[in-house]
Amino acid sequence: MALKTTPFDAAEYFNDAESQAELLADAFETEDATYIAHALGVIARARGMTAVAKEAGVTREALYKALSEKGDPRLSTLLGVTRALGLHLYAKPVEPNQVKA
Numbered sequence: 001m002a003l004k005t006t007p008f009d010a011a012e013y014f015n016d017a018e019s020q021a022e023l024l025a026d027a028f029e030t031e032d033a034t035y036i037a038h039a040l041g042v043i044a045r046a047r048g049m050t051a052v053a054k055e056a057g058v059t060r061e062a063l064y065k066a067l068s069e070k071g072d073p074r075l076s077t078l079l080g081v082t083r084a085l086g087l088h089l090y091a092k093p094v095e096p097n098q099v100k101a
Contacts, residue, residue, distance in 0.1 A: 037073055
């Protein structure tokens with residue numbers, strides 16, 4: 001008998017602003033562009049991709065593509081999406097013991 005699986009979508013589990021912010025903060029801490037784009041995609045799907053795309057000023061299809069595993073969103077898209085999600089990006093100095101040589 002074949003094993004039956006169900007697709008997993010993390011967006012179903014990030015349904016509040018606090019968990020979404022934690023996911024995005026974790027992604028930014030890794031400095032992994034793919035993970036950051038993925039995290040933004042999860043949050044956008046959790047909030048409704050169509051509404052986020054409209055608020056960000058891009059088409060839904062373009063947003064799906066930009067935030068896909070192989071996507072590489074432009075800075076303007078990144079800023080538009082974070083604005084649409086009601087998030088602020090900010091920079092803080094790295095602790096001296098965390099500076100990469």
